[in-house]
Every structure is written in C-alpha cells, then in structure tokens.
Amino acid sequence: MGKGRRLRQRRQTTADERLGEMLASYPFIVDPVTATRLGPDGLAALARNLWPQDCQTCGWALGADRATVAVSDLIVLASATLHHARCRKPQWETSGSMHSQQDLLSWTTQTFLLQAKADSTDDRPIFLVNPALEQTMLKCTATGWRSNTIDSYSSLGLTRSRLESLLATEPVPDISAHLDAEGITVRLDDTGQSWNTGCDGPTREAVKRLGGILLAVTTAFDPHDLRELGQFLTLIRAGEAAVGWVALAGTGPGPLSEQPLALPTALNTFVLHLNLNHAFVGELIAITDGALAPLDAQEWAQDAINLPASSLIGWRQTSNNLHTWHTIDSISAKRFILRKCEDGWQLIRVAGEINGKHGLDRDTARDWATRAARTNAKTRIINWLPTNSNDDVSITFHGSGIPR
Numbered sequence: 001m002g003k004g005r006r007l008r009q010r011r012q013t014t015a016d017e018r019l020g021e022m023l024a025s026y027p028f029i030v031d032p033v034t035a036t037r038l039g040p041d042g043l044a045a046l047a048r049n050l051w052p053q054d055c056q057t058c059g060w061a062l063g064a065d066r067a068t069v070a071v072s073d074l075i076v077l078a079s080a081t082l083h084h085a086r087c088r089k090p091q092w093e094t095s096g097s098m099h100s101q102q103d104l105l106s107w108t109t110q111t112f113l114l115q116a117k118a119d120s121t122d123d124r125p126i127f128l129v130n131p132a133l134e135q136t137m138l139k140c141t142a143t144g145w146r147s148n149t150i151d152s153y154s155s156l157g158l159t160r161s162r163l164e165s166l167l168a169t170e171p172v173p174d175i176s177a178h179l180d181a182e183g184i185t186v187r188l189d190d191t192g193q194s195w196n197t198g199c200d201g202p203t204r205e206a207v208k209r210l211g212g213i214l215l216a217v218t219t220a221f222d223p224h225d226l227r228e229l230g231q232f233l234t235l236i237r238a239g240e241a242a243v244g245w246v247a248l249a250g251t252g253p254g255p256l257s258e259q260p261l262a263l264p265t266a267l268n269t270f271v272l273h274l275n276l277n278h279a280f281v282g283e284l285i286a287i288t289d290g291a292l293a294p295l296d297a298q299e300w301a302q303d304a305i306n307l308p309a310s311s312l313i314g315w316r317q318t319s320n321n322l323h324t325w326h327t328i329d330s331i332s333a334k335r336f337i338l339r340k341c342e343d344g345w346q347l348i349r350v351a352g353e354i355n356g357k358h359g360l361d362r363d364t365a366r367d368w369a370t371r372a373a374r375t376n377a378k379t380r381i382i383n384w385l386p387t388n389s390n391d392d393v394s395i396t397f398h399g400s401g402i403p404r
C-alpha cells in the first residue's frame with residue numbers, strides 16, 4: 001500500500017469518525033446516505049434550519065422523540081423534512097417529487113419594535129417570520145449541499161445585506177402589509193402566501209406612523225423563542241435572514257378576512273361543543289340522516305373516515321352522553337367523534353378535547369377552539385356562531401375556517 005493511499009485512508013477514517021460522533025448527538029435521525037452527502041457542515045446547517053413541530057406525513061405534533069429527516073433530491077435542489085420515525089424512515093430519495101405537503105408546514109411569527117436612540121423616524125417595527133419550521137431547501141453547490149430556503153425569498157426582493165438592510169425604506173414590490181383590529185397580515189402577492197400575528201402598543205403606532213413594517217424571513221430561528229433584541233441582531237449579522245421594507249396597503253381588514261366568502265370551497269366547518277364535563281372541537285367531515293340507528297350510523301362513519309376498519313379501535317360511547325360515540329385511528333392517533341344532533345349524525349375529526357371539568361366559559365372556549373383548529377387542523381377560524389340546539393347544560397358553536 002503506497003503512502004498516499006494510507007494517508008487518504010486515515011483521513012477517511014477520521015472524517016467517518018467525526019460524522020459518527022456527530023450523529024450520536026444529532027437532534028434528528030438521518031440515514032447514512034444523507035449523512036455522507038451533507039457531511040458535518042451540511043448536517044450542522046440542517047440542524048440550524050429545522051424545527052420539530054409537526055410531522056410532515058401525518059400532521060400531528062412530533063413530540064419529544066427524535067424526528068427522522070427525509071430528503072427529496074430534485075437534482076439541483078432538495079427538500080429536507082421532518083417526520084415521526086413511525087411515519088417515515090430516514091432516507092435520501094431521488095424521486096423527482098417533494099415529500100412535503102405544504103399545508104402541513106408550520107410557521108411562526110412575532111412583531112416587535114427596534115427603537116432608534118436618536119430619532120423615532122429611524123424606529124423599525126419588525127415582522128419576523130419563520131415560514132417553514134419543518135422543512136428546509138438544500139441547494140447543490142460546488143462544495144456540497146447547502147441550506148437555501150432564504151434564497152427563494154431573496155428572489156422576491158428581500159436582501160441579506162446584514163445590518164444596513166434594517167434601514168431599508170424602499171418598499172419591496174409585490175409584498176403588502178394590512179393592519180386590522182386583530183393585528184397585522186403580510187402577504188406575498190405572487191404566491192398568495194400570508195402570515196398574520198398580533199401587533200399592539202408602540203409597534204402598532206410605529207407601523208401607522210411609518211406606513212409599513214420591516215419583514216425579516218428566516219429559517220434559522222423560531223420567532224416564538226425571541227426573548228431579547230440581541231438574538232435578532234445576531235441573526236441579521238450572520239446573514240441568516242432576508243429583510244425588506246413592506247408598505248402598508250391599508251388599515252382596513254386584511255386580505256384574508258376581506259374575502260373569505262368569495263372562496264366558499266376553501267372554507268371548512270368546525271364544531272365546538274361544551275357541556276359541564278366535556279369539551280371538544282373538530283372539523284365536521286360528514287353529516288347524514290339522523291333517523292339511522294346507532295350501529296348503522298357507525299358503519300356510515302367508518303366509510304366516511306376511509307381508513308381500514310382494522311386500524312380503528314372501535315366505537316365507544318362517551319360516558320356522559322348517550323348520543324355521542326368516539327373512536328381513534330390506532331396508527332395516526334387521530335380521534336373521531338360521531339354524534340347525533342338536530343341536524344342529523346355528525347362525524348367530526350377532533351382537533352382538541354378536554355374530558356372532565358374544563359372551566360371554560362363561552363369566550364375562553366372559543367379562544368381555546370380557535371387555537372386548537374389552528375394548531376391541529378391548520379385552519380384559521382373566521383367566526384363562531386352558536387347553533388339553535390343549546391340548553392342549560394350544553395352549548396354548540398359552528399365555526400367557519402380557512403385552511404392555511
């Protein structure tokens with residue numbers, strides 16, 4: 001064996017060892033192909049840009065167990081997504097199609113005010129958003145695969161020019177901001193993608209005074225973790241956010257709440273039901289004739305759920321309500337409720353449930369249900385209306401929601 005070859009072999013071992021050590025403490029499970037293609041630097045970048053919120057196969061929370069990374073290799077670009085180990089094994093796949101279902105991706109956002117010392121016209125209200133917690137795009141470069149989700153936002157006119165970009169005042173075209181009573185919505189006109197969040201106090205005043213807000217898009221930080229402005233400035237200094245000034249297009253209702261009724265096919269109906277010892281909210285997925293006997297209604301629901309009967313645990317009567325049954329899909333852990341009400345038999349896919357005394361009044365119940373629909377059913381509820389079938393011990397609301 002020549003000296004050169006021995007040296008190469010030794011270097012190889014060292015690199016493999018480094019990779020092995022890294023994988024042992026890596027926050028996600030990756031397969032050997034992905035680990036080798038990305039190398040230690042690529043893996044470190046991947047870990048910085050992926051946030052384990054919801055599984056991109058089943059849509060439910062990833063929880064505390066290590067998630068798997070599935071990469072879809074599209075030759076020049078690749079997408080890396082997070083999944084439950086039980087839903088998808090870790091793999092690098094050259095399939096030509098993406099795994100990610102865009103409607104399962106989570107985003108988080110936060111508004112705050114960066115105050116200038118000298119002059120309030122230099123104050124910067126900031127709209128910080130992570131548009132894709134569980135997915136990052138990778139780009140094949142001469143030196144290997146690099147994370148590049150932010151590049152696609154750069155192409156919209158946002159820049160990564162470090163701290164100077166914070167002083168931008170020239171509005172980015174085709175991105176608009178809308179301020180309304182609920183908060184602020186930022187919308188990308190080309191893709192229709194939009195994000196909304198609360199916007200109060202001095203931040204709101206600055207948005208009004210300056211006629212816009214500074215949009216900062218990053219995948220290397222979760223805006224909900226923002227505790228101090230230094231975290232934001234570190235992100236900007238590292239060039240890990242794309243930034244641009246977005247002009248306020250109006251102070252009326254945002255584009256989402258303006259025209260929900262123009263898109264009736266995109267609206268879902270939700271049911272929120274409360275009695276003293278039970279509260280649940282979920283999407284109404286089917287409704288049928290109330291004259292059916294319970295066993296027939298269960299058979300109908302089984303078909304409507306469209307999952308193999310073997311994966312459902314069977315229908316169980318809810319202890320405090322003779323007209324309500326529930327079941328669970330043992331694979332996805334999704335829960336379903338079948339209940340007889342004035343309208344007929346309703347089949348509901350549960351987004352949130354409290355068994356036992358819940359202490360929710362009408363207002364806090366609606367807030368709770370709105371959050372549950374948003375987190376677990378990826379739907380933004382526009383309004384809740386009480387139904388006619390309410391009495392002293394129970395109340396039911398129907399909600400309309402826009403899938404996001």
Ligand SMILES: [Zn+2]
Pocket residue numbers: 055056057058059060083084086087
């Ligand atoms: Zn899953």
